[in-house]
Amino acid sequence: MSANDSLKTLSTLKVNGKEFHYYSLPKAAEKLAGTADISKLPTSLKVLLENLLRNEDGNTVTTDDIEAMAKWLKNKNSDREIQYRPARVLMQDFTGVPAVVDLAAMRDAVAKAGQKPNQINPLSAVDLVIDHSVMVDKYGTPESFKENVRIEMERNFERYEFLRWGQKAFENFRVVPPGTGICHQVNLEYLAKVAWTKEQDGKTFVMPDTLVGTDSHTTMINGLGVLGWGVGGIEAEAAMLGQPVSMLIPEVIGFRLTGKMPEGVTATDLVLTVTQMLRAHGVVGKFVEFYGPGLDHLPLADRATIANMAPEYGATCGFFPVDQETLTYLRLSGREEETIELVEQYSKAQGMWRETKNEPEFTDSLELDLGDVVASLAGPKRPQDRVAMPELGKNFDLILETSGQSEEKDKEVKVKGKDFSLKHGDVVIAAITSCTNTSNPSVLMAAGLVAKKAVEKGLTSKPWVKTSLAPGSKVVTDYLGKADMTQYLNKLGFDLVGYGCTTCIGNSGPLREEISAAINEGNLTVSSVLSGNRNFEGRVHPEVQANWLASPPLVVAYALAGTTRTDLSKDPLGEDKDGNPVYLKDIWPTSAEIAEAVRLVDGDMFRREYADVFKGDDEWRAIPVGEGETYSWNDDSTYVKNPPFFEGIDKPLDGLSDIKNANVLAVFADSITTDHISPAGSIKASAPAGKYLKENGVEEKDFNSYGSRRGNHEVMMRGTFANIRIKNQMLDGVEGGYTRHIPSGEEMSIYDAAMKYVNDDTPLVVLAGKEYGTGSSRDWAAKGTRLLGVKAVIAESFERIHRSNLIGMGVLPLQFADGEGVKEHGLTGDEEISITGITDDLKAGQMLDVCARRKDGSEVSFQAKCRIDTGNELEYYRSGGILHYVLRQMLAA
Template sequence: MTTRLFDSFGARAKLKGTDYHYYRLDKLSRLADVDRLPFSIKILLEALLRSADGYEVMPADVERLARWSPQMGASFEIPFKPGRVILQDFTGVPAVVDLAAMRAAMARLGGKPSRINPIVPVDLVIDHSVQVDQFGSAFALFYNAEREFERNRERYEFLKWGQAAFENFRVVPPATGIVHQVNLEYLGQVVMSKPEGDDRVAFPDSLVGTDSHTTMINGLGVLGWGVGGIEAEAVMLGQPIYMLAPAVVGVRLVGSLPEGATATDLVLRITEMLRKKGVVGKFVEYFGPGLGNMTLADRATIANMCPEYGATVGFFPVDDETLNYLRNTGRPAALVDLVERYTKEQGLFRTETTPDPEFSDMVELDLATIEPSLAGPKLPQDRIALKHMKETFRQHLVAPVGPRGFGLTEEDLGRTAEVANGHTTAIGHGAVVIAAITSCTNTSNPSVMLAAGLLAKKAVEAGLTVPPYVKTSLAPGSRVVEDYLKRAGLLPYLEQLGFHIVGFGCTTCIGNSGPLPDEVSQAIQDGQLVVSSVLSGNRNFEGRVHPDTRSNYLASPPLVVAYALAGRTDLDMYNEPIGTGEDGRPVYLQEIWPSNAEIKRVMAEALTPEMFTEQYGNAFTGNEMWNLIPTSGGELYKWDHSSTYIQEPPFFAGLAREVKPITDIKGARVLVKVGDSITTDHISPAGSISRTSPAAYYLMNQDVEPREFNSYGSRRGNDRVMTRGTFANIRLRNQMAPGTEGGMTTYLPTGEVMSIFQASLKYKESGTPLVALAGHEYGTGSSRDWAAKGPLLLGIRLVIAESFERIHRSNLVGMGILPLQYRPGENAQTLGLDGNEIYSTVGLTDELQPGQAVTVRAEFADGRISTFETICRIDTPVEVDYYRNGGILHTVLRHFLAE
């Protein structure tokens, strides 16, 4: 049996009343008052204390973090080893592809392929592959499931190989639920344990995931956040995450939600508030008396949208409500007992009398001030009070093109078009063509799901119907949702309004909204209309939900039903009727809105722990279609060169054991120049594959018909598709090709305008490295590794931006791309850069230091030379090593080869 190298602090002890051992945080009290630390910092501290081995985690790391104080800021680095990793299939498939490619590289270089194997437990939940092809009928669920397996057979066979080939790797089959909801309701343990010598050691559950909304588990008192796929792969292989000790912003909650307000309204307000506060790269931790008035599902709703307010985590400590949730979701009594004993012994349990921790900064929010709201039309932090929705929508129509504007003229406002799909209906700007109850943010919360059902019941009883041009869908985050909607007798009313269950997974929020009826799409195009989607999701970026919906609004599930009934977003829900009943009487929203008391009563009657134990009792084996997929063995994957889904990526082609020194980037040309708030949706291939895109031409050359294109997300295991789809978002405005929209650029040597992919090939022929220039918040959005992989394969070696979103900056370094940040107050405009220059770095050497100044030289067409200083956003010494090696996976692979 293995034993620890040492226990420097004498912290290892027996946990009272159990057979477990643990590492006592109070043993560090001689160093500092650990009781005053934020709960989230305590969990990081425990991980360092338990992992300290004198090699990867040093005693000095433990001491530094024990002395954390609000004044420190991000002043020192810590090596954090999470307890587990969670993947969803869009990001998980390329992670497994990379592991298979690393095994192949190990074999080529004479190493042992089986050395590439997850060291920590890894769960992959297949939840992003179902599309809403059919809707509005009882047949939709079956049809969409059939199509999902037809489209994704190759991917699923590959994942079955991975499940057999790798240790510590489990796959939750399709139609089980959304990864974050499954994590919250089933996988999350709050306290984990593992063998250590002859004993079992208990420790806080912690994780990283390849989806930014991994933070949802923070609502359960589990510390976890989203990372890039490449970073997650390193954690799987036993590497620590090297991170700067975070600043922690405390959010003090007081009061309780008023009548008519939902958890969704609360999270939209928090997202708006914290975006304005500025919490990017920081931990957020919630405290205060208001926590006692919140259900755990409400907390999880807030934690889920942490990426939208920009923080690394949005953490809620363990308390009595956590224990109640574990019991109510059918967790074993022994686990609940362990969680209670462990967290109380470690000072990780919050009570009403627990002194407030010391925070780096603080804000306060009175829950009583929350009002019904939406967010949009293009960003989740742009909250709009429901009472102002009508006037705000009109303002957005005529505002200049941008995050809050569509640039229409006054003459454009009256345009309409007719939809002839059984009924001839005139639609105009603001018509709701998609109304979707979807996404982990809300489908995990019974209060808002049952509120939607109650509103549907009252609407049906009032004789209301949904206009025929609205595409309605209900995609629960777990099968438990279907159970309690049925038990409450509410599912039939949702179905009468067209909200039939279309699948159990992430649909509209990830862009899997499926096609609109042809007549609706034609009307939108004929009228050049700005039409809307309303979804209970967390993302509404341009081009994400559907190519035809230019305005997209996040809303609570009951508001989704309300807007489906109204059929338009240019409506005053407070003073105008949302429809006319069968009796000809106008019906107003307040007449059918359920009261808080009604919702609470139905929740108490409809939910039971047995629902959870029954649905999750066969989570890994319950899908018969999955069980029938054949498996293939072998430690090396047999790559099929004819596959259009899975290909061996070229990242390790030509990899040598020796590392080349860091040198300057010379003679680079600009491929992409963009403004502020460019999201990973703009960069990474996402959503549907346009029939005129480079990816489409590639697929058609492989004899794939357009109806079988599937989505970019489903083809993330094929770098040939993904490279062609990088920067191909239909709403991207590349300033290197003025007047165009989509993935176009100017090939500078000749001045020709062509696709970004075509230009990259031409630059590659001449050996020209490429640059991307960007504004503020470059890379906002999901933790998409292809937002870094794609640019690398296009030939981009350097990104210069005014600021970077946390995960994307890390991903760039992880793929060997150099991120440089303009000095404060400087940008491309102030420096007179239009993108036509030739760029080089000056003095970049193997002595590169984190955060050092890097000089950039820009040569203009007339021969002028301009130099300016930038800040190197390689933030830690370990990241320097990653960059030197060409990326994080190259670093890990060389380490394994050297062992």
């Protein structure tokens, strides 16, 4: 707690006879009255201000920092750097395993330096939810769930054994076992407190619940009035180890909602509309805060749906202040009455309680009448590309025209051994999946009602569609069962396949062999329809090029239709038992029907399912737990290996130096995502990672996914820049992770070329366009980049998390001047690049000189901005990365 409290804001609050201590914003307002009226601050900034008041120490947080928050109101922006300390950290297992691997490696490094390894421990509360490992291997049968869980445990035994050790070895570290739910839904339904408490010096302090998470959709919790966002695993590890999150006081874009949602429109339609609007407005690196009278009619689950997709609209977070609806949800989800009372009293005491009549001041604002929202999808490869449902068929024909397939758009490929053919636009995957929508009872009950009405009409899913239901928690199956929806979903093939992230993260599992063969034989552009938040190229399934985000009831509808080349507002889904056409309007539930079903959800469901949330099933508890403060690394493991990041940590630091005569590893266009950069999805046998696994005795059927092998740097560095859809501009018309090795002129995999450069001691740079690093908070996008020998990335612009991660791994992000880029400077990737000005006097935001020497000896010179934005980031870069900085600080103490 505050060592200084220069504004004397420490106060007490009595709730249910118990005394709580807190740092009062109204008291701060009195002292800062001459600066600005902080009651007008957006609520999200009030949370940051309280954090500064509570952590003021005269060093990392000063009175000037606190005053800067008040002065924000003058221009509605700030270039002030602050040190923010979230209360806790949330992880999922894909990002959590490498984080725990790093912690274990740090313990080894500390032991090697002759110090006690157990000083490496999370200092903040950490919850890791195993939710990213279940794949849709089995589907469409009552045995799907049981079989998928069995396969998951077999595939991931080494990883789970390691996590069981971590659960025992580290303090402040809890693991939610597999088969429980998606981390963001578990966070929303159980882990989040809204008002966080902490015992210190015999006193109980209360504060806003805040967190960072190792998944970009950590933002979902902002729907509950809890400030949180995704950071890279690297930054999260530093936060666990007591390092503050260094950030600039953000701009806050207000999003005013008015009116009510019309009949037949879902929360998914709303969020796709919001995503499109905010992407067009431009909110990267900014907070978005929702306000206005429309919130009075917006359920908590709908708010969480909108908050979840903040990464898709580009914002750091999409925040909803605490109000009566927050309390209603806390009560519904089985939280204790004492907690709910504390949330209300504390929020009101701090001026953080939303009142419709009191609207804050924002940097800028947008407005949406909820009555204007229409049924929508988004795709085929970006979440912000919304398409009104009636326009989807025309949109798909345009895709075929653009790809040069319009002349063959009606081509049919007979599916071997079946009595049907496949065509362009056919839906081969229909998945109710993802944290975005499976936390929302209204859209899931709507899906159940659509299934019920469809079955009663005699409709069935088309036989070429792979159907699946992967809820975000066991509560979902409880209420679907109570509403008698399960049997109808099952009859359409939407049997339970697992509790976790499946199709949305590429764990869609294999298509049936005959379907896959037909797609490849005909070079067909087929579709997936999923209730997810991500549809980037190559993400959902390598053979499915068009991926459409949609509400759960629309997922069911498109499984019935079997194609996306249709207008469901007027084309039939199929025929009833008497041969009459059945239309979507015939099976679409009314708002009243949905509301009646949602009323069946009750707090007992939540209390029952979360009673033993950390216990796990018999298989989990039977996994042996290793002893010892340091991990006994298994040299034969292909899942978990001791990474090389901390080699030489006990030696003095080298000073900063210029990058001289670097070769270009790759040149990329705009919107290269972390899915393109970081290994994700399935591992191909022909890829460098697949060859490595085969050389180590792993059969192709046991490759598992890249995500599951994030604890093995050998696999991950081989999969970096290896996405099947990535396009290196150094090669004409070539897709996939290939480059030209400049000295030899030979075309080869990016990994193989990088290793040749590393062996020759040649530094590397990557050149890119706008929005480099868009998407998930994948730390391996930065870790892999570093292990391949890349010293700098020069791009036209960066997405927030990836830029931070690059610095966290000691890779320099540089930004072309406005209006400049690869094309403007005539760069091809054949040049030798030298970057000067990287000295011990380097400043955040400094302009550096770049010289590109062509093969003919001519040169092009330009300046690029050092995108190390804060003093803390500069310290991390000097140390070779954020964890290196933390470790050196510990060893020097």
